[in-house]
Amino acid sequence: MPAKPSTPPDQPAETPHYHGHRERLRERFHAAGPEALSDYELLEMALFPALPRRDTKPLAKALLNKFGSFAEVIHAPIARLREVDGIGEASINQIKLLAAAAHRVAKGEIKRKVALSSWNDVIDYCRTGLAFGDKEQFRLLFLDKRNQLIADEIQQTGTVDHTPVYPREVIKRALELSATALILVHNHPSGDPTPSQADIHMTKAIIQIATPLGISVHDHIIVGKNGHASLKGMRLI
Template identity: 55%
Template sequence: MVSVKALGVSDATPVEPVVVAQPASGKPVRKSAHAHHAGHRERLRQRAKAGGFVALPDYELLELYLFRTYPRGDVKPLAKSLLTRFGSLGGVLGATIEELATVPGVGEGAAMDIKLLHEATLRAGRDKIVKRPVISSWSALLGYVRVALANESREQFRVLFLDKKNQLIADEVMNRGTVDHAPVYPREIMRRALELSSSNLIILHNHPSGDPTPSRPDIDMTKQIVEAGKALKIAVHDHLVVGREGVASFKALGLM
């Protein structure tokens, strides 16, 4: 008898027979579930190579990535569970390690790998807006803030500190809050701007509800920050509110 370990899988992995052919003898030929999954993995890799990653639906793209975390077994159900739990591929990447761990089958290794992918995506987006005037790279900026904030489960307030040429000096989280509120302190924002020798700002925050429409408290808070900046000759170019449904610009809406 061939042992489970000889098949290259752990004792915890059930090896179920899969019928693959009917020879002349009339007895079905069987192969292990491990071999079946290995064949599926190779077929998916070949499809990705032939048609490009863009041709894969989100669950298969995530499945392909999870192959690296789980060398054996069927990870398609796990990929689909993650998408169901968080609503989208962006939602999966934006989830915290603790949130990812609530999905059955996601261990610490998988959660860390998913967050690694999110951080790499975020840094790639940031590369498009550094060392160039942010306000002239608006589409790249919007793409970056969507990755950074659109799928956050709690409200987060952050500031893009810019120099005199409107080039990015720093992107810093100033505060994190609850599902619908993050405390904002204009003095702290201006103090940090002076420390960084920042002449211009773009302020950002997200709406975990998904709707980026500015609220009355958002509008009042923005006015306070703008007024605080005037006294120090620090300009606030815009306030962007980010949600899964899009990005709202205070300047475009005539709110500042």
């Protein structure tokens, strides 16, 4: 049989089918805004730079199927992202860039506001940084006398269900920063933010040392992917 004629060298190759889809997504994004796009479509767009020659829809859907939501995808541990078929380092870098951007925006909102007059922003900030972590982290928000944020520091990182916290180290750092108040924050990787007896005991130990030194502990917030808990709101401190 005669050989099938090849495409003449001066004739452009056929445009991949997903190029038109990408343009339609971009047009919808610019015309109607991000709310007009579903989670998987936003994730598709975020992956465009990492995968310029591939259809990103299957990967976006696979990521959401594995992790459950847009937020859980971008905060997923790198080791677990690598388990997804078809993902590469460029895609992982792009996903982690989204997580970093979300955290930076939330931090900017907290820094420019008086923390305790915008409590919802405090909760959002804590959840953005910690709720989807695979290990427990204990974080401290140091405040001045106007309840303005001085510093946000991770004091300890632990295992999947335990973080060692040393109350005297917490207060020592508060004194170094001339902080007059603290908000304690940690995450529960299980997703359930319910405080444990150890959480309550540790918080009371910090309050006991802080109070005579004129340092207030405004709250201890526990975050997880299923919500958050406030020890003060629950009247546990």
